Amino acid sequence: xxxxxxxxxxxxxxxxxxxxxxxxxxxxxxxxxxxxxxxxxxxxxxxxxxxxxxxxxxxxxxxxxxxxxxxxxxxxxxxxxxxxxxxxxxxxxxxxxxxxxxxxxxxxxxxxxxxxxxxxxxxxxxxxxxxxxxxxxxxxxxxxxxxxxxxxxxxxxxxxxxxxxxxxxxxxxxxxxxxxxxxxxxxxxxxxxxxxxxxxxxxxxxxxxxxxxxxxxxxxxxxxxxxxxxxxxxxxxxxxxxxxxxxxxxxxxxxxxxxxxxxxxxxxxxxxxxxxxxxxxxxxxxxxxxxxxxxxxxxxxxxxxxxxxxxxxxxxxxxxxxxxxxxxxxxxxxxxxxxxxxxxxxxxxxxxxxxxxxxxxxxxxxxxxxxxxxxxxxxxxxxxxxxxxxxxxxxxxxxxxxxxxxxxxxxxxxxxxxxxxxxxxxxxxxxxxxxxxxxxxxxxxxxxxxxxxxxxxxxxxxxxxxxxxxxxxxxxxxxxxxxxxxxxxxxxxxxxxxxxxxx
Ligand code: FAD
Numbered sequence: 001x002x003x004x005x006x007x008x009x010x011x012x013x014x015x016x017x018x019x020x021x022x023x024x025x026x027x028x029x030x031x032x033x034x035x036x037x038x039x040x041x042x043x044x045x046x047x048x049x050x051x052x053x054x055x056x057x058x059x060x061x062x063x064x065x066x067x068x069x070x071x072x073x074x075x076x077x078x079x080x081x082x083x084x085x086x087x088x089x090x091x092x093x094x095x096x097x098x099x100x101x102x103x104x105x106x107x108x109x110x111x112x113x114x115x116x117x118x119x120x121x122x123x124x125x126x127x128x129x130x131x132x133x134x135x136x137x138x139x140x141x142x143x144x145x146x147x148x149x150x151x152x153x154x155x156x157x158x159x160x161x162x163x164x165x166x167x168x169x170x171x172x173x174x175x176x177x178x179x180x181x182x183x184x185x186x187x188x189x190x191x192x193x194x195x196x197x198x199x200x201x202x203x204x205x206x207x208x209x210x211x212x213x214x215x216x217x218x219x220x221x222x223x224x225x226x227x228x229x230x231x232x233x234x235x236x237x238x239x240x241x242x243x244x245x246x247x248x249x250x251x252x253x254x255x256x257x258x259x260x261x262x263x264x265x266x267x268x269x270x271x272x273x274x275x276x277x278x279x280x281x282x283x284x285x286x287x288x289x290x291x292x293x294x295x296x297x298x299x300x301x302x303x304x305x306x307x308x309x310x311x312x313x314x315x316x317x318x319x320x321x322x323x324x325x326x327x328x329x330x331x332x333x334x335x336x337x338x339x340x341x342x343x344x345x346x347x348x349x350x351x352x353x354x355x356x357x358x359x360x361x362x363x364x365x366x367x368x369x370x371x372x373x374x375x376x377x378x379x380x381x382x383x384x385x386x387x388x389x390x391x392x393x394x395x396x397x398x399x400x401x402x403x404x405x406x407x408x409x410x411x412x413x414x415x416x417x418x419x420x421x422x423x424x425x426x427x428x429x430x431x432x433x434x435x436x437x438x439x440x441x442x443x444x445x446x447x448x449x450x451x452x453x454x455x456x457x458x459x460x461x462x463x464x465x466x467x468x469x470x471x472x473x474x475x476x477x478x479x480x481x482x483x484x485x486x487x488x489x490x491x492x493x494x495x496x497x498x499x500x501x502x503x
Contacts, residue, residue, distance in 0.1 A: 007033045007172075008380060010191050010206035012179045012220055015045040016155070017360050018212035019162035020369035025376060026169035027391070028384030033204055034163070034171060035193045037178035039473045041159035043214045043286060045362065046477050047322020049240065049264055049277050052077055052085055052151030052363045054115070056254075057262055058339055059108050064115075066340040070363045072117030074151045075400075077366060081161065081393040082400040083430030084154040087121055088266070091134045092254040093142040093306065099256055102144075109148050120400065121149035137247040139308050147251065152266070155362055156477040157428060160466050161393040168394065175467040177202070182209055182224045189352050197469070208380050210372065212357040215286035215325040221356070232358050234328040234337050235283070239291040239321040240276030241299050242268060242483070246307055257302045265303055269480050270420065275303050275311065286323040295321075318483060327359040341368050345375050353379040395430030406431060416443045421453040428479060429461075436461045450493045452484030459493070471497055 009025050011018045014036025022034040036042075054071035055063070078085045092109075094102055109124040127145040129135030134145065167173045176196040183190055188205045195201075213220040218230040245267065252266040261279060268274035278295045296313050304310035324339075331337040341360035347353035355375055360368050370386050377383070398406050403426060410422045414437050417425075425433035436458050440446050447456025454474075462468035462478045471494035475482035482490065 005031070005205075006188060007031045007204065007206040008383075009033070009208050009210060009376060010189060010204055011035070011210045011212055012182075012191075012224075013043075013212035013214060013216070014040040014159070014163060014173075014175065015043050015212065015214045016041070016159050016162065016362055016365040017214065017357050017368055017372075018210070019159050019166060020365040021210055021212060021357075021372045022171050022173070023162045023166040023169065024366075024369040024373045024386075024388050026166045026171040027387050028373060030373075030376070030383050032166065032171040033174065033206065034166065035174040035177040035179050035191075036163075037196060038176060038287075039469065039477060040163050040175060040467060041156040041477055043216070044322045044325065045159045045214070046156040047238070047240075047289075047320055048155045048362055049238075049266075049274075050153050050155050050362075051088075051264070052153050054112055054150065055339060055361075055363075056108055056112055056148075059111060061336060061338075063338065063340060066338075066361075066364070067112075068115045069367055070361065071112065071115050073363050073367060075117055075119055075121065076389050077153070077363070078120075078151055079400045080366070080388070080391060081153075081158060081396040081430075082398060082403055083396050083406075083427060084157045084161065084393075086152055086403065088150055088152040089122070089147055089251045090150055090254045090264075091127065091145045091147050091251050092256075093129060093138060093145040094256070095141060099258060099260060105146060109146055112148060118149070121151075124148040133249055134251055134253075136249075137308060138253075138306055142306065152252075153362060154427070158362065158393070160478065161395070164394050164466065173467070176469065179220065179224050181226075184352050187350075187352060189354075206352070208353050208355065208376055210355045210357065210376075215323040217325060217356060217358060219285075225354075232328060232356065233325040234331075235281065235286065236324040236326055236337065237280050237282035237289055237321055238277035238324060239295045239299070239319060240274055241291070241296065241311075241316045242272050242274050242318040243311060243315040244273070244317065245271055246273040246303075246309065246311070253306065255302060255306050257305070261302075263299065263302050265307075269483055272317065272483065275299050282323050289321045289323050291319045291321050325359060343368070343372055343375055345379055347379070355379075395432035397431055403427075406433075410434065410437075413437075414440065416441070418453075424453055424479075425458075448496070450481075450496070451486060451489030452481040454479065454481045454485070454493070456496075459496070463497070469497065470494070 008030040009032045011022045011034040026032045054067045113123050177193040180194050181192045189209045191204045221227045221230040266274045300311045326337040327342045329338045342358040344356045407426045468474050
């Protein structure tokens with residue numbers, strides 16, 4: 001058992017909210033430590049639909065504050081991380097006599113275009129699906145659509161880039177360290193972590209504690225803090241399926257279902273289409289969440305209402321599920337529970353404070369972090385001003401509209417790599433791709449080949465710089481190369497990592 005200095009802040013949870021708060025606070029000069037019990041983004045933050053969006057649907061629930069903040073964040077985040085975030089156009093087909101009249105959708109999209117923050121993203125327009133290529137994969141009953149702008153994010157990469165940046169700014173980042181207890185002692189928090197890799201136990205002291213454990217936020221309060229009867233969040237499961245690509249157009253589709261819900265069909269990792277999501281209350285441990293047969297049927301049926309060629313369960317190549325930790329506002333239906341976040345500080349005068357984070361979206365994580373650090377400043381004293389708007393995440397130091405030229409530069413510097421490999425490296429690492437490829441002059445210089453476009457040089461970077469430990473970390477979170485490797489190839493990577501890749 002070892003002891004460390006007293007941190008200003010100790011953050012529980014390495015999802016987008018915990019990593020975002022740690023980065024913001026470290027950048028303002030607070031001393032920060034963060035513990036993640038598993039891998040970064042292994043909870044909800046890799047299970048999202050991956051949209052940087054205002055949330056058109058939330059307008060129906062009058063969530064104007066959230067929608068406005070989220071709309072404003074789209075371009076702020078795109079500028080901050082133009083490698084892992086990019087604009088996406090959405091095609092919203094509509095039918096006469098459908099569940100929402102055209103005027104209502106048009107009004108929603110008008111608000112969407114004008115509520116704020118849109119400078120580079122193009123405005124909404126109307127499409128004639130009999131002429132536009134977007135109509136080709138759809139059933140001929142759909143003759144009209146609206147096309148509007150939102151953004152796309154590689155969610156798991158955005159999390160790890162926040163963790164890296166927090167570390168670069170001085171934070172201590174602990175992966176696979178579970179917080180097992182937290183109690184107030186001698187005017188500080190005394191926090192115990194247990195390594196999930198070797199069982200070692202550490203204690204840490206901090207002036208303030210942040211509980212950003214996402215869907216585990218109540219479990220942490222009950223387990224680590226020993227509280228009774230904690231019911232702050234409502235857990236809502238959402239699942240996605242991935243099928244071979246249903247269309248070649250770069251635009252995504254927004255489909256309205258007869259039950260008033262919506263799903264998206266999104267171009268995914270070049271060769272695939274991502275379809276989701278569902279919305280149902282969940283009562284188990286968030287780590288056990290899996291897609292159910294009913295959800296598969298629901299998603300296949302909903303998409304098949306629109307696509308000429310039906311989506312069948314046998315077309316599914318991968319699926320994933322996540323649990324939304326929604327602040328429990330007592331709404332009757334899962335899809336009506338608020339998507340906004342709530343930050344609550346606890347602690348009597350003189351006691352070390354605890355900040356609990358409830359809810360939140362990937363899209364609003366930077367603002368959530370700013371609001372959280374404002375509360376931290378109120379509780380333990382101000383250090384620096386807000387700084388993350390206009391900042392860059394590691395590898396994102398290029399103009400938001402210039403991703404294509406970063407790819408061209410990379411191919412010029414490394415003419416032996418194929419275009420789709422260069423594009424993937426830029427989409428994952430931005431300008432850091434050059435550090436990964438280093439002095440390589442031939443493809444063989446990248447070391448062992450694992451399948452897909454994955455070579456040893458990249459795996460070593462992920463182990464040494466991004467805390468990757470297992471094949472799952474590499475194949476399904478740091479990259480999505482899991483979609484391209486055969487089971488034997490994935491096994492080869494697993495053995496390599498178990499034998500100590502970076503040794
Ligand atoms: P998490 O990512 O779950 O992070 C919490 C972390 O805490 C976990 O990694 C966990 O391992 C760790 N932890 C728990 N207990 C402990 C402990 N005792 N010690 C140490 N660590 C611990 N948002 C959008 O903006 N756009 C979307 O398109 C979108 N789509 C979504 C679709 C679905 C199906 C879902 C489920 C969510 C979606 N969201 C979307 C919302 C977004 O994904 C979440 O709000 C966000 O990821 C929550 O992040 P978090 O950091 O709060 O939680």
